Amino acid sequence: MTAPSPVYRFRLRWMLEPGRSVKDFEGAALLALPDIGVCEIKPIAPPNHLGGQSLALIGPPTASREKAMHDAETVLGRLLQATLKLGYAVLLQPSRPQGVITPYGMEWLREQYPGIDTLYPDSLGIAIYEEKGETKFASMGALSPSVLTSFTSFVQVWDCQPPVKLSRRNLIAYELYASSRCELSSRARFLLLVMAVESLAMQEDRPADEQALIAKLVEQVKASGLTDPRRDALIGGLQMFRKISISESCRNLIAAAHAQGAIADRDAVGHFRKCYRLRSQIVHSGKTPSPEILSTESNQLEKTVRELIGWALLESAESSDLWPSEITRFMPG
Structure with a gap:
């Protein structure tokens, strides 16, 4: 049969x-x-x-x-x-x-x-x-953990915090971190945590010798026989190399925070490099790891992001007078 x-x-x-x-x-x-x-x-x-x-x-x-x-x-x-x-x-x-x-x-x-x-x-x-x-x-159904915080301990921790420097950059980073805590999607949570680090990183100029090399390449492109749109696009791309990449800026920021004892993970820089590669795969290649892998990487990255933002609030070079209008309201009266 x-x-x-x-x-x-x-x-x-x-x-x-x-x-x-x-x-x-x-x-x-x-x-x-x-x-x-x-x-x-x-x-x-x-x-x-x-x-x-x-x-x-x-x-x-x-x-x-x-x-x-x-x-x-x-x-x-x-x-x-x-x-x-x-x-x-x-x-x-x-x-x-x-x-x-x-x-x-x-x-x-x-x-x-x-x-x-x-x-x-x-x-x-x-x-x-x-x-x-x-x-x-x-299905097992959604888990609904409930975490209770002691009011006394919360107020004690709040009360003993030193003055910080609020800036648009710091507040955006915190908002991205907070959004990741509320996010339902494992993929979106992971990307928000990477973006929180990106929002804190400032791209610095490359060293003088690298700047000189880029300038020579720009002159060679100007002298080429490319059409105006292609030549201008290539020159624009080269000009962007005058500053270090976002990825390198993020790693330098994490390294600086770790050197000052603000970040506990000794491999925070290496782990962020791994996370940034995953971020590039997701955003540029459409390749997403499993939710289990993303959750594992996010859990480790989240602690680094939390420590990094706390350090930035104390070390920010920006003026604390940069109070974002989005969260400030002057009421008539």
Whole structure:
């Protein structure tokens, strides 16, 4: 007897932005999508403190993983376009922290629901799976840690802090750091932490000998036979090399803070170099590490960023009179 051919489907799960949900939609519904077929869409979880309503769409059966993946990418592209047109966003990266069901937990769940033939772990984004009988997805649910801070200890720490130099640069860095603490996406959190360091770094001029070499290259380009637009673009690129790169500026800043004992991680410079390479891969190549890797790197980087901003508030060369108008309001009276 010939074994039946395997059947594959895609599952696309996403979370709406905080405070948003789909009205009049409580149970599963069928949705006919052009070029895809009939899909099932249903709500997974209501809005909570982490984000808006969570939804999932299961595609029609296909004969190959490749076809299921192609359909999933087509549907995802249309979903992103739709949210842009409607003026809101969806979350596709796992939130932080993410609940995980162990293999033992999956086996226990299978025993609790004997009518289910196949059980897969639930996750945001695209999942391509082989359908074997009654198939379901299991999730642990969002973790909701609550951390209490003693009012007395908070006031004591607040009261003993030395005067600091508030500047636009320092406040932007702190805002990026604070935003990373509130961010749901592991990828966005990681990028915000790198940006916090970038916002503090000031690009200094290269040494005189390097400046002279760049000047010679500029003169050679001016004397070339390139068309005006290409010549001007190349000269502009060379002029940018008169200052050290953002990446090097960030490493120099971290090294200076570490030399003064403000940063505890002895490999803070090396770790930031690694993080900046990951940042470049994400932004310029579209290659994103797994949420687990990003969370690990972010956890280590966050401590360095926190220490760096604290050091910058005390060491900033900028005037403390640069108070940003964005957070200052003079009330009439």
